Amino acid sequence: MSKAQFVENVAKSGNMTNAEAKRMVELVFGEIEKGLKKSKKEGKYTIGTFGTFTITKRAARKGRNPQTGEEIKIKASKSLRFKPSSNLKAAAGIS
Known part of the structure; x- marks a missing residue:
C-alpha cells in the first residue's frame, strides 16, 4: 500500500478530508x-498495543561476491526491526 492510499483510507475511516488525514x-x-x-541508547521504542521498533547493530563481517566468489568486507551497520504486539x-489473524 502506498502512502497516498493509506492517507485515503484514513480519510474515509475518519470521515475527514485527504488534507486532514495526510x-x-x-x-x-x-x-x-x-x-x-x-x-x-535503549535501542527500543514501544507503542502500546501496536508493537515495538528495535534498533539492532550488525558487526562488520566478511562475505563473498556471488558472481566472482571473491571475498569482500561488509561494514558494520544498524537496522530497524519491528515486532508486532500480540493484539x-x-x-491480523496471526497467532
Whole structure:
C-alpha cells in the first residue's frame, strides 16, 4: 500500500478530508521518528498495543561476491526491526 492510499483510507475511516488525514498520518509517523531518535541508547521504542521498533547493530563481517566468489568486507551497520504486539497479531489473524 502506498502512502497516498493509506492517507485515503484514513480519510474515509475518519470521515475527514485527504488534507486532514495526510496531516494526521504525518504527525503519527513524525512521532515514531522522534521516539526512535530519543531511544537510540535503549535501542527500543514501544507503542502500546501496536508493537515495538528495535534498533539492532550488525558487526562488520566478511562475505563473498556471488558472481566472482571473491571475498569482500561488509561494514558494520544498524537496522530497524519491528515486532508486532500480540493484539496486532490477533487483529491480523496471526497467532
